[in-house]
Each structure stands twice: as structure tokens, then as C-alpha cells.
Amino acid sequence: MMDLDLPGMDVSRETRERLLAYVELLRKWTKRINLIAPSTAGDVWQRHILDSAQLATLHQGGRTWGDLGSGGGLPGLVVAILQPGCRVTLVESDARKCAFLQTARRELGLSVEILSCRIEDLAPLGADVVSARALAPLTDLIGFAALHLAPDGIALFPKGRQAAAEIAAARASWDFALTEFPSMTDPEARILKIERPRRV
Ligand SMILES: C[S@@+](CC[C@H](N)C(=O)[O-])C[C@H]1O[C@@H](n2cnc3c(N)ncnc32)[C@H](O)[C@@H]1O
Numbered sequence: 001m002m003d004l005d006l007p008g009m010d011v012s013r014e015t016r017e018r019l020l021a022y023v024e025l026l027r028k029w030t031k032r033i034n035l036i037a038p039s040t041a042g043d044v045w046q047r048h049i050l051d052s053a054q055l056a057t058l059h060q061g062g063r064t065w066g067d068l069g070s071g072g073g074l075p076g077l078v079v080a081i082l083q084p085g086c087r088v089t090l091v092e093s094d095a096r097k098c099a100f101l102q103t104a105r106r107e108l109g110l111s112v113e114i115l116s117c118r119i120e121d122l123a124p125l126g127a128d129v130v131s132a133r134a135l136a137p138l139t140d141l142i143g144f145a146a147l148h149l150a151p152d153g154i155a156l157f158p159k160g161r162q163a164a165a166e167i168a169a170a171r172a173s174w175d176f177a178l179t180e181f182p183s184m185t186d187p188e189a190r191i192l193k194i195e196r197p198r199r200v
Pocket residue numbers: 035036068069070071072073074075091092093094097117118119120132133134135
């Protein structure tokens with residue numbers, strides 16, 4: 001039985017049903033393609049839905065959101081479900097994962113844009129928010145943020161216990177404003193909010 005709590009988030013019944021339909025799609029497709037680690041399949045709500053949804057709580061006024069290396073749509077599809085007024089773009093280089101994202105978009109009735117390409121080949125998105133979960137070291141993520149953020153945009157990157165070391169390494173190449181938030185799902189993890197990235 002899933003614990004379907006989303007602490008601090010006031011979601012409608014329709015939104016919750018969409019999230020549950022998404023969980024079912026993730027579970028079904030992950031038997032064929034590796035959308036989530038098998039070890040997390042028993043706790044998709046906490047490990048993936050809540051873990052992604054908490055990013056949406058950190059920025060609610062954005063009009064455009066780019067999710068890089070979206071995989072099975074984490075956090076991008078969760079953001080699109082929670083913030084239907086936000087134009088979400090998912091960037092994913094793996095064609096099979098893009099096929100899943102297209103199916104999810106259709107079955108969940110979402111209007112996200114899906115770009116089936118490498119991030120390195122993208123034209124600048126100019127997004128209000130850029131996110132990336134489990135994609136790359138922070139130094140590389142800040143490089144993507146510098147290219148794809150609007151001038152007053154923010155980047156949101158969940159990071160695990162190596163966060164402090166990744167921040168120190170990134171400071172060698174980048175100047176940026178940083179705010180850290182505790183993770184709702186893992187006491188050792190945090191969410192890094194990056195603003196105004198500039199190469200040192
Ligand atoms: C570890 S998975 C994480 C997926 C998702 N963000 C999540 O948290 O479950 C990283 C994803 O990024 C994609 N990816 C890696 N490098 C990429 C690149 N250069 N351009 C686009 N997608 C990339 C991979 O195909 C993979 O789906």
C-alpha cells in the first residue's frame with residue numbers, strides 16, 4: 001500500500017489521480033526499459049513522485065521549465081502535472097525513453113514538449129527554471145544552467161551526500177548564488193537552487 005502523502009502540497013483529486021496514473025505507467029514500462037531502479041519500484045511515490053514534487057514547491061510562478069536528462073519524466077512530468085500552467089520541456093537523448101514520455105504525455109493528457117536529443121545539441125531554452133535529477137556532476141549541470149536559463153531564472157538540482165564536495169568543485173569553474181534546501185525524502189540529500197551562474 002503506497003503512502004500517498006505530499007506534505008505541504010495542496011493537490012486536487014484530479015491531480016492526485018494523474019500522479020497515480022503516471023506511477024502505473026512507470027511501473028508498467030520499467031519492466032521493459034530501465035526508467036527507475038528496480039530496487040525503488042516498491043516505493044515509487046516516496047522515492048520518485050514526492051522526490052520530484054518537492055522541486056515544484058520551490059518555484060511556483062515560472063512560465064517555462066526545462067528538465068534535462070528527463071529519463072522517465074522525473075521530475076519534468078511530475079512538475080507538468082502539478083503546474084499545468086507552466087510550459088515544460090523534457091530533454092532526453094534515449095529514444096526508448098522518449099517513446100515512453102510520448103505515451104505518458106498522451107495518456108495523461110499533458111502538453112509537455114519532448115526533445116529527443118542530446119543536451120549539448122540544444123539551442124538555448126531561456127527557461128525560468130532548469131532542473132536535472134541524477135544526470136551529471138554539479139559542475140556540468142551549472143554549465144547547462146548557464147546556457148539554458150533566462151537571465152533571472154533558477155536551476156534546481158537534487159543532490160545526495162556528495163553535495164558539499166560537488167559544490168566545492170563547481171566553485172573552481174563557476175561563480176553562482178546558492179541556496180540549499182533539505183530533501184523531504186532523504187535526510188542525507190538536499191536540493192541546490194542555483195542563480196546567476198557565471199564562468200570564473
Ligand atoms: C540516471 S538517468 C535520470 C533520469 C531522471 N532524471 C530520473 O531522475 O529518474 C539520466 C538520464 O539522462 C539521459 N541523458 C544522459 N546524458 C544526456 C545528454 N547528454 N543529453 C540528453 N539526455 C541525457 C539518459 O538517457 C538518462 O535517461
